Amino acid sequence: MMARIMLDRRRFMASASAAGAVGMIGGPGFADEGPPETMTIRLAYYSNICLAPTLIAGELLRAEGFKDIQYVRVPESFTVPELVARGEVHFASTFAGTLAHHLDNGLPITALAGIHAGCYELFAHEPIRTISDLRGRSVAIQELNSDGHFYLAIMAAHVGLDPQRDFTWVTGPDLNPLKLFADRKVDAFLAFPPEPQELRALKVGRVIISTVQDKPWSQYLCCALYGGRDFVQNHPIATKRYLRALLKAADYCAAEPRLVAQQLADKGMSRLDYALQTLIDIQYRSWREYDPEDTMRFYALRLHEAGMIKSKPEWIIAEGTDWRFLEEIKRELKA
Incomplete structure (x- = not known):
């Protein structure tokens, strides 16, 4: 169209x-x-x-x-x-x-x-405080091989995690990753504007990485x-x-x-x-x-x-x- x-x-x-x-x-x-x-x-x-x-x-x-x-x-x-x-x-x-x-x-x-x-922000539920804490946890994204998938994989690799083994990727064309995270059905979600604003308005989760502010991503x-x-x-x-x-x-x-x-x-x-x-x-x-x-x-x-x-x-x-x-x-x- x-x-x-x-x-x-x-x-x-x-x-x-x-x-x-x-x-x-x-x-x-x-x-x-x-x-x-x-x-x-x-x-x-x-x-x-x-x-x-x-x-x-x-x-x-x-x-x-x-x-x-x-x-x-x-x-x-x-x-x-x-x-x-x-x-x-x-x-x-x-x-x-x-x-x-x-x-x-x-x-x-x-x-x-x-x-x-940067524009992405990685949200997680308590008690997760760093991306290293996501080992063995579930992460919601819209689809594999998407921008969010690659960005989060890079973040994981940067701290020594294996993004192909250390996360459970929750994905699917009919899934709503933001809603899954808001409903606490997954542990983390890499949010893309306006999703960070929506999550803050809902008072859901906390930001553990802001690519706008946190190094090295903001650089x-x-x-x-x-x-x-x-x-x-x-x-x-x-x-x-x-x-x-x-x-x-x-x-x-x-x-x-x-x-x-x-x-x-x-x-x-x-x-x-x-x-x-x-x-x-x-x-x-x-x-x-x-x-x-x-x-x-x-x-x-x-x-x-x-x-x-x-x-x-x-x-x-x-x-x-x-x-x-x-x-x-x-x-x-x-x-």
Whole structure:
């Protein structure tokens, strides 16, 4: 299903001006690149606060020369990178560790940049205080080989646990992991916005790891922007223009969280208070400061140590990343 989801033009232009967002629309020298090789761009979309930069980037993408911006409604699942690899969707965003897994399996995709740092929070019931206390316990996730599965597996491997043996993974397409945790039918749950806000409102469980605040997780990017390898290679100008629009949109989320939260709430994607808290907490400017290659190396190494991927981080980075567009954009925007 196609949906057009974008920030109202008048509100965007007015608020961008109010925020002092000089150069947010257009910029010197951008025309020198030439127009994008295609005027049509297809972006993976599902209702998720974390994807706010993608969901509000419409006017920025238009300013970059795209005339036909298609938001493709996709399931929030492990299949999205496969859609990107097949060209059904041009670009998407997912956890960097998930990209490492897909690259290890030979999927022809290319990581382009990180978009923000942590957003997940690991909740547990008493008496569990640390992730090491989860040995022999049950953990709820939506599905195996999902972002949450890989992130929690990496957390486990980081403290010496075997994520394939030391947890009981409770999963299934018809299960509601949050409800299972709230009903105390499982011991832990890795929550993704707005789930942390919902659990706090219910006063259920306690946070034992916040990737927003706790090291080392807060020191690395979480979600990464990526495209199909063939599309990136054959459409370098379009790729750079897409990436520039998304990174500017991330800056806008950091500068105007209330306006963005209101837009997401108006679209029915979240309660206003949940959206606002998420946008305030997530470090949307971290793409300027954090090194995406360090991020890929860290997550790929943890997955390799846990036996969940066969490839070494050096191969993942060499075969599945291209930071040239990001570095050019950083220089242009004087990051």
